[in-house]
Amino acid sequence: MSKSFLLLLLLTLTVSAQQLQFQSRPDLVPTPWNITFTNTSSSSTSGEGFIFMAPLGPAPAPTGLMIFDNDGNLVYLKNSDVFLNLNGSNSAVFDFRPQRWISSDDGNGKSVNDTFLTLWAGTVNPHGFGKGRVFLLDHGYEVVKNFTAVNGSDFHEFHINSDGTAVTTIYNLVEGIDTTSISPLGQQDSFVWDACAQELYIASGNPTNNFLFCALSPVSPRSTGPISVSDSFTTPATPPTDSNNGWDYVHFNSAEKDAAGNYLISARHTHSVYYVDGSTSQIIWALGASTIQIDPSRPSVPSSHPSNFTGDGNDFSWQHDARWVGERGLSGDDIRSANSGNASGTLGGKRRLTIYDNGSSGLPSSRTESRGLLIELDFSQSPWTASILTSYHSPGGETTLLSTSQGNLQFLSDHPELNSDNVFMSYGGLPVFAEYTREGDTVRVVHYGTSGVQGYRIFRAIWDGTPVSRPDVAVDADVGMVFVSWNGATRVVKWRLTQGSDSFSLGNTTDVDKQGFETAIAIDTTPEVLQVSALDKDGNVLAKSNVVSVQDGSIVAEGQDGVKASSNTDA
Ligand SMILES: *[C@@H]1O[C@H](CO)[C@@H](O)[C@H](O)[C@H]1NC(C)=O
Ligand SMILES: *[C@@H]1O[C@H](CO)[C@@H](O)[C@H](O)[C@H]1NC(C)=O
Ligand SMILES: *[C@@H]1O[C@H](CO)[C@@H](O)[C@H](O)[C@H]1NC(C)=O
Ligand SMILES: *[C@@H]1O[C@H](CO)[C@@H](O)[C@H](O)[C@H]1NC(C)=O
Ligand SMILES: *[C@@H]1O[C@H](CO)[C@@H](O)[C@H](O)[C@H]1NC(C)=O
Ligand SMILES: *[C@@H]1O[C@H](CO)[C@@H](O)[C@H](O)[C@H]1NC(C)=O
Ligand SMILES: *[C@@H]1O[C@H](CO)[C@@H](O)[C@H](O)[C@H]1NC(C)=O
Ligand SMILES: *[C@@H]1O[C@H](CO)[C@@H](O)[C@H](O)[C@H]1NC(C)=O
Ligand SMILES: *[C@@H]1O[C@H](CO)[C@@H](O)[C@H](O)[C@H]1NC(C)=O
Ligand SMILES: CC(=O)N[C@H]1CO[C@H](CO)[C@@H](O)[C@@H]1O
Secondary structure, three states: OOHHHHHHHHHOOOOOHHHOOOOOOOOOOOOOEEEEEEOOOOOOOOOOOEEEEOOEOOOOOOOOEEEEOOOOOEEEEEOHHHOOOOOOOOEEEEEEEEEEEEEOOOOOOOOEEEEEEEEEEEEEOOOOOEEEEEEEEOOOOOEEEEEOOOOOEOOOOEEEOOOOEEEEEEEEEEEEEOOOOOOOOOOOOEEEEEEEEEEEEOOOOOEEEEEEEEOOOOOOOOOOOOOOHHHOOOOOOOOOOOHHHOEEOOOEEEEEEOOOOOEEEEEHHHOEEEEEOOOOOOEEEEEEOOEEOOOOOOOOEEOOOOOOOEOHHHOOOOOEEEEEEOOOOOOHHHHHHHHOOOOOOOOOOEEEEEEEEOOOOOOOOOOOOOEEEEEEEEOOOOOOEEEEEEEEEOOOOOOOOOOOOOOEEEEHHHOHHHOOOOEEEEOOOOOEEEEEOOOOOEEEEEEEOOOOOEOOOOEEEOOOOOOOOOOEEEEEOOOOEEEEEOOOOOOOOEEEEEEEOOOOOOEEEEEEEOOOOOEEEEOOOOOOEEEEEEEOOOOOEEEEOOEEEOOOOOEEEOOEOOOOOOOOOOO
16 A cells, blocks of 8 residues: 555545436446457467456546456446445555355354355545454345454455455554664654554454464554564654654554465565464564665665575565465475474475565665466575565556555465466556466556556455345336346346236246346337346246336336355355
């Protein structure tokens, strides 16, 4: 996140009426896509599933939660103001995607193993972090959980761990910190923004008491406040002497727990990734910056957490989204064996992670483009090594893309249901996402929105949605058409039009294939009324629109709502 992001956000988020796209849902305005590159010589095509994003940007750019199909057709759109009654200019939603939650207790005495849509909603601080709540939506798009970490969850992370817990980030303003080592504006008694990662039970929304890691403050009883202020690559912009000028020295932006129970945490402002013990909250090792040099005219200073690895895998800066890859289904013993460098273990004493290396913060940058990195850590030799195996960058035919904030990277092979080995990447602060082959060739590039729109994280995932509402129709008797849509429905294959003199004599059935978000169907304008039903691939009726007047579209009789799917077919 950066200040430029905030300026854009403060310009705020309304939608202009001229952008009307759907007759049946004039209130829904999706962000437009421009597929600027498709690699015709690549045998690798985009994976299955849908694209999940929550674009933000200056008015009148469309914002909110959005799901698209591969061709850029809208599947679902929800305006962000329904969460928390967001109505402030600095309110937003972030990090929208499906995640699987598996737990023996869902909070209502039942076990759960299902996919939920997850998101963060809240207010964004001018420094580029936030305070809000996290939400889980079910297959009918209804909120089933919402909760927040102690002191309010920050938007950077809401990750569901494989053991059924979740982790979110927190930012706390701490007073009385000595920053005199930070020239030129450091002060004896400073306000500094601490960053924490806290583990929560989803069932109750309460902290687990297993894991709370804060960079600066010791939080009893588990954390020791281990990351020194002098490890920061930033300096305060103004003297940090009052609470409005707190210095964001460390900036956590991702956290996730592995099968061994330990956390991988990305700290953007120390250019480091930390591996933190899940039961003691102590740093086990660091990857990234071993020396800090902010001003080239001054000598570099050693980090309090120099990298425990040698090799080019330390060469990232201002990074986001540190994720273990290739560990799906592995046990805690497999991971502990790799951590101990056991070359005969399942992972051969090695582990792989991905990082979105934006290489810039909007300040002068020595690098000209952002990139995704696949890094291999080898614990089987001494010293440990970190090597870049592949980098993903400069999508086909583009000038270089350097994003000053945000971004993420997804290894699709960790999601076998997507049937793809590709790598999916969002350029965060730039409104671009791209898909690469695992080897780094560009498969496809999509620009979305207009200049100034931002995406934080964008995901490709399988999703099965059946709204608990009914399909929407709009009749235009002048052109002899009915327009039908059903916001969020993923199972509809055909629409069935029935017409008649009243709601008891509907007949003369016409089935047409569903087209994109909204389908236009030719109608006979002689009968009095019509109704449109949604059919799945087996011809079952999923829901029915209201029965409406052919002449003016007014409601004659109620339709039939969708019935929430309780599906485990997605992952
Ligand atoms: C889409 O991108 C292409 C290539 O950059 C550009 O020429 C074209 O104008 C863009 N179209 C829209 C609608 O923005
Ligand atoms: C919405 O904004 C108005 C004006 O800023 C404020 O008075 C009101 O409390 C806000 N409502 C909510 C739910 O945040
Ligand atoms: C969030 O949860 C609280 C109860 O914890 C509930 O009262 C509130 O309605 C929920 N919010 C939404 C948007 O569902
Ligand atoms: C919450 O805020 C209080 C007061 O600022 C602070 O003492 C405490 O450590 C914070 N706790 C967490 C979990 O962030
Ligand atoms: C990582 O390096 C630090 C010194 O910088 C050292 O104290 C720590 O023991 C090392 N971690 C491991 C797991 O070797
Ligand atoms: C290394 O892993 C192999 C295979 O899991 C196991 O049999 C062996 O005991 C491990 N060695 C050590 C030193 O842990
Ligand atoms: C397109 O795909 C081919 C075959 O994989 C590859 O050689 C080429 O480099 C790709 N183009 C780009 C721009 O990545
Ligand atoms: C049935 O619909 C077709 C196509 O709209 C129309 O041509 C025909 O007249 C209708 N038949 C009856 C019996 O309503
Ligand atoms: C959860 O459901 C998925 C998909 O149905 C299944 O593959 C997996 O084995 C289940 N996991 C558990 C722990 O039940
Ligand atoms: C690797 C790299 O380019 N790092 C740069 C990231 O951006 C900061 C701030 O703009 C530069 O100081 C680094 O050199």
